[in-house]
Amino acid sequence: MKKSMVLLLAGISMSALLTAGCANKEAVKKEEAVVPPVSVEKAVPVAPVEQAQPVEQTAPVQDAVASAVSPQEAMSPVAENRLETVYFDFDKSDLRQDTRDVLSKNAEVILKTLAGAKIQIEGHTDERGSAEYNLALGERRAKSAQQYLTTLGVKAENTSVISYGEEKPAVAGNDEGAWAKNRRAEFVVVK
Amino acid sequence: MNSRNLRIDTGMSVSFIASAVIHLAVFLLLAWYGRLMPLQTPIQETYYVDVVNLPTANPQSGDSAQKPAESEAPPPPPVLTPPAMALPPSVISPKAVSKPAMVPVPQKSEAPDTAFAERMAKLERSAEARREEAVFDKLRSKLKTGGSSKIGMPGAGGAEAGSRYGDYIKSRLEDALKVTSSYSTKNPEVVVRLTIAPDGRLSGVKIERSSGDATFELAVRRAIDLASAKFTAPPGRTVYENGFVFKPKSISSGTSR
Amino acid sequence: MKIFLVLLFLLASSASLYAQPGYIEVTAPGNRQLKMAVAPPHSVDVSPDSASSGIASAVIAFDMNLSGLVAAEIHPEQPAAKGFPLVAVDFVPWLSAGFDMLVRSEYSLKNGRLTIEFRLFDVINRKLITAKRYLGGAKDLRRISHSFADEILLALTGEKGPFTTRIAYVSTQTGNKEIYVMDWDGYNPLPLTKNGSINLNPAFSPDGREIIFTSYKRRNPDLYRRSLSNTAEVAVSRRKGLNITGKWSPDGSKIAVALSKDGDTEIYTLDKDGSHPTRLTINPALDLYPSWSPDGKQLAFVSDRLGKPQVFVMNADGSGVRRLTISGSYNVNPSWSPKGDRIAYSRMTGGDFSIFTITPDGSSDTQLTFDGSNENPSWSADGRFISFSSRRSSGGGVYVMRADGTGQTKVSQGKGKHSQPVWSAR
Incomplete structure (x- = not known):
């Protein structure tokens, strides 16, 4: 029936x-x-x-x-390429000196060429550690990058954060070389 | 449903707008229907139409056919109690057939067929059964690692009768535990209170405490089952009740598997 | 003082279970593994379907072997059954083959309708222990056989087995992380999500009918609730930031979840529709991965408030926080046993995880896995088993073991990586 x-x-x-x-x-x-x-x-x-x-x-x-x-992801690289990815130490979300330097450059690019654009900061971790904890850690990284950009004059309402934890590694591999490249925050122009 | 179908056909010929309205209606109907009864269900709730709890032999009634008075004589062949239930038709002689077992049963309908069970019991008491029993006993005694089965038989009575009877029961239980002993924790312990009726029938088994080793608990219950087949009547035809602490003899035997 | 200690020692050693006078000690040597014969079911049909016969005995033997209570063996009838007397069992050959228990069954399969009757015998006591008859569809055979395995454990130990329950997990079979559900032994894996996004952390409702999980399908890790019997799926929490590690309370009324809407990741409880968030943890550290105690009065969770992630316990209102794990520098994934007596968790040492269990008062910390990297422990409904995900040289996937760490067996099947298993309630 x-x-x-x-x-x-x-x-x-x-x-x-x-x-x-x-x-x-x-x-x-x-x-x-x-x-x-x-x-x-x-x-x-x-x-x-x-x-x-x-x-x-x-x-x-x-x-x-x-x-x-x-x-949407396909259209972003044009702008995104000008915003460099920044890297972090293991289990850390504080900003290294090189990370601050790159963030300063990114802030300049944003203020000059991307005024009013919406930028999403993606936090990532390496594959070590628990997947759930890494989600939180990735968010922490994205947020420290966001805060630093804000102090450099980027409007807070134009940035947002998302964490992918260990779910979207930039490179495959399970050695320190790969891990170091995966502990990062990326900047994606969403509009 | 059919009338709607027809309306769709006519609607198409009448006007595009009518069609649009009807399709919208169909879509909404589908959306609504899909919500109530989704077309794709990745996981079906599995169900059984019926589960019949078949009667099992009562552990305590098993040996009621045994005469309680026998004490010194070698144990008679224990009567194998047939589980009181219907049998598949293929097995039994025509007169024994009560109900075909595999007919789908609407629900719990088959009461234990006691008449049939008795017939089965009679069959079991045949010479064949006795031969099996002899083999069985031989095998069983092979499993035992030692110890005479005559230790601690109860005396005729008197003041010490209670403790002597306790020793006798202990001896029967230890013989049985040798056969069933199995455990999975280091020092398992199960405390059981046994009640033995004046006729020697085990009338009560209560686990008072256990260290929680399911394997050893099972071993103890099976040992009690096994031993109770050979219990004699308590002295003075009174009810005997006592606590028993079951432990494996662990010094010599390895515990790990 | 010394005398007092000696007295105390004597008291303690004599405080055995039978301290009362009059108790008789019964001891016997020997400890052997109980052996169970599982005879392939006998068909009463004219043209039997031998395939189903193999399934039933394989399922029961697998379940019983993993239970650790008996060593089960598929063993043909001996002598070859003539007419198969299901009741009038000739125990002698079974006994001489060394078996303690015997499972016999017979079935009829007509037009897809299955009738199967199982019987469990004690060979030494020559008794029928339990018997059940099941009616169902042919496809229900595995489930029916699991159900009788549950009954065997009930008859032998007084508590039912968990063999009809399911395990939800994350699989990359399609290339994306999707939620799957399988039988506890890995059979019948079925995809629950097919959204092509990232899906994580499934958790069953206490009635086993629904699952909550985190999905990126709308570009944010949001918490969704999904029915197992149909495709109904609703968002529970789409708050800004993380909506992760959701766990249903034992009474089904609330969901504990880690949210980052107020800054850093904190634990909240929500009504099961996602409304009325109540914040339980307040500190600048990460707090996540809540796990309810079976009475619903406490939650174990992970916090890095002391620098590194450790397992803590708090009351369900957020009060009374105390640290549970004191050894190890990275302890995560707490899972409270359904009996309440232990909390399983995973500890990272040197990049690899191992499963541990610990009592809720922090004593008797015990390592259960030593091979490979093992995470996300989850208890079976009866507390007998723990499922976990493993990466090890012998093959990664969802594994199942006894609560003491023995009997580690890979259960998940198929392509891809399988992780984050969670066991359903009964």
């Missing part, structure tokens, strides 16, 4: 989607609601085929969100 209902409904939805594009509009609208406003323009080109599915399950909606995120 339930099965036949499901089939019937699936059939109706298929015919509804095939006969006219109206249902698509609904799906698109629904999606835009969950996509962060930043990436709306880029999110539109997502293949309409995928949009036909959200009625059936929630996963494709999430997929669409995830794929909507990537164009």
